[in-house]
Amino acid sequence: MLVFLSWMILCVLLGSEASPISCYNDGGDATDWFYIYKLPKEHGRKSPIAGEMYLLLENGSEGWTEGKGSLNDTTGALGRTVGQLYSQGKNTEVAYILYNDQEPSEDFGAKLVENGESRAGHTKGVLLLDKNQGFWLVHSTPLFPATQKTGQYYYPSSGVINGQNFICVTYPLDAFQTIGEQLQINEPNVYDCNIPESLASLLPALADVCRKHLSSQIVPRVKLASNRSVTLTSQGGTNFISFAKGALFDDDLYHAWVAPTLKSDLLVQFWIRSRGILPSNCSLGWKVLDITRINPGDTFTFKASQDHSKWAVSPKAAGHKSGGGWVCVGDINRNEAEEKRGGGTVCLQDPVVWKAYRTAALECEACGGGTVQC
Numbered sequence: 001m002l003v004f005l006s007w008m009i010l011c012v013l014l015g016s017e018a019s020p021i022s023c024y025n026d027g028g029d030a031t032d033w034f035y036i037y038k039l040p041k042e043h044g045r046k047s048p049i050a051g052e053m054y055l056l057l058e059n060g061s062e063g064w065t066e067g068k069g070s071l072n073d074t075t076g077a078l079g080r081t082v083g084q085l086y087s088q089g090k091n092t093e094v095a096y097i098l099y100n101d102q103e104p105s106e107d108f109g110a111k112l113v114e115n116g117e118s119r120a121g122h123t124k125g126v127l128l129l130d131k132n133q134g135f136w137l138v139h140s141t142p143l144f145p146a147t148q149k150t151g152q153y154y155y156p157s158s159g160v161i162n163g164q165n166f167i168c169v170t171y172p173l174d175a176f177q178t179i180g181e182q183l184q185i186n187e188p189n190v191y192d193c194n195i196p197e198s199l200a201s202l203l204p205a206l207a208d209v210c211r212k213h214l215s216s217q218i219v220p221r222v223k224l225a226s227n228r229s230v231t232l233t234s235q236g237g238t239n240f241i242s243f244a245k246g247a248l249f250d251d252d253l254y255h256a257w258v259a260p261t262l263k264s265d266l267l268v269q270f271w272i273r274s275r276g277i278l279p280s281n282c283s284l285g286w287k288v289l290d291i292t293r294i295n296p297g298d299t300f301t302f303k304a305s306q307d308h309s310k311w312a313v314s315p316k317a318a319g320h321k322s323g324g325g326w327v328c329v330g331d332i333n334r335n336e337a338e339e340k341r342g343g344g345t346v347c348l349q350d351p352v353v354w355k356a357y358r359t360a361a362l363e364c365e366a367c368g369g370g371t372v373q374c
């Protein structure tokens with residue numbers, strides 16, 4: 001009995017040691033970062049998991065790999081990663097923030113309401129961390145994820161029909177103060193959060209983002225920048241650039257800011273079924289083209305109108321004289337209304353990630369109209 005008990009205790013100790021709060025892959029291993037491309041529901045496809053299939057790309061992999069099963073599985077990369085929110089439920093030393101301009105409502109079968117008139121950020125994400133580290137997941141899925149008290153992970157039906165993207169990065173504790181400052185600029189619609197005292201004192205910006213949500217409206221505070229880009233270094237030492245803008249920015253994220261900052265032309269995938277979409281724009285020295293046809297990982301070809309994800313890729317590889325090799329995944333579309341909404345994108349210059357996204361972009365809208373090969 002004593003042997004059994006000490007074995008149990010050892011398992012619990014090792015278990016908590018061996019399971020840091022992190023992004024996880026399909027095999028259940030902690031991973032420094034991953035990208036998920038949730039494919040749209042293929043027309044005429046009868047598979048029971050059509051619309052829940054995905055491609056995965058993580059640190060160390062050589063390109064997109066087919067996701068294991070459905071995105072709804074609790075044992076897949078997204079289920080394991082976001083599932084920590086529910087499994088860590090009783091742990092009072094864990095902080096989290098869930099934000100989404102299209103928040104899940106209390107009951108299942110929620111109506112999908114585009115928060116079109118809102119001045120809050122057009123931005124979606126999940127943060128979960130403890131005193132050591134955690135992850136920041138930026139994504140495009142409406143009504144996702146369910147609040148912590150729901151008790152378990154699931155992928156909502158609102159995210160099935162269209163393509164969606166997810167970028168998860170594992171960060172050390174101190175990065176979360178910077179991420180909190182980026183979110184202050186974004187003014188996200190926070191619908192569930194908790195920052196325990198022990199972490200609030202270390203991460204005042206994150207605590208402010210959560211407090212603003214709890215205090216229902218108008219907390220007077222210092223005037224914030226309308227936009228800021230910062231380098232965020234992952235737990236494993238990879239540098240990402242976070243671009244965050246607020247309502248005051250009042251311009252196109254990609255053409256006015258990301259392209260000139262990265263010194264790169266950009267091909268941009270976004271939700272073209274929104275109102276007032278911006279045409280491709282080749283002025284001011286940077287070509288920013290709207291993608292019209294996509295085929296990630298040589299799966300199948302679909303139209304941008306079937307894809308709700310928001311990403312951008314340099315047309316040229318890194319090393320090209322005008323910069324290149326960038327991939328950005330975020331939450332802002334190229335449309336008039338979102339020039340005046342908070343939101344942003346997270347960029348990485350990595351040859352494998354670049355190739356994975358670059359080869360996905362097939363056709364683009366030319367500047368001045370018409371369709372061209374991207």
Ligand SMILES: *[C@@H]1O[C@H](CO)[C@@H](O)[C@H](O)[C@H]1NC(C)=O
Nearest residue numbers: 030031032033059060235236
């Ligand atoms: C990916 O990240 C995980 C977690 O940080 C790490 O253990 C692993 O060694 C990394 N793999 C590669 C190939 O870099």
Ligand SMILES: *[C@@H]1O[C@H](CO)[C@@H](O)[C@H](O)[C@H]1NC(C)=O
Nearest residue numbers: 052072154155156157158160
């Ligand atoms: C996800 O799984 C849950 C539990 O098995 C199920 O009730 C739900 O219908 C599934 N959702 C989707 C979108 O497949």
Ligand SMILES: *[C@@H]1O[C@H](CO)[C@@H](O)[C@H](O)[C@H]1NC(C)=O
Nearest residue numbers: 225226227228229251256257
């Ligand atoms: C804000 O965006 C402008 C481009 O519109 C850029 O020139 C400026 O450097 C950005 N500010 C910060 C703090 O990143």
Ligand SMILES: *[C@@H]1O[C@H](CO)[C@@H](O)[C@H](O)[C@H]1NC(C)=O
Nearest residue numbers: 255256278279280281282283
């Ligand atoms: C391209 O961007 C410039 C600078 O923001 C803007 O003045 C112009 O109207 C845009 N052109 C098109 C076709 O949208």
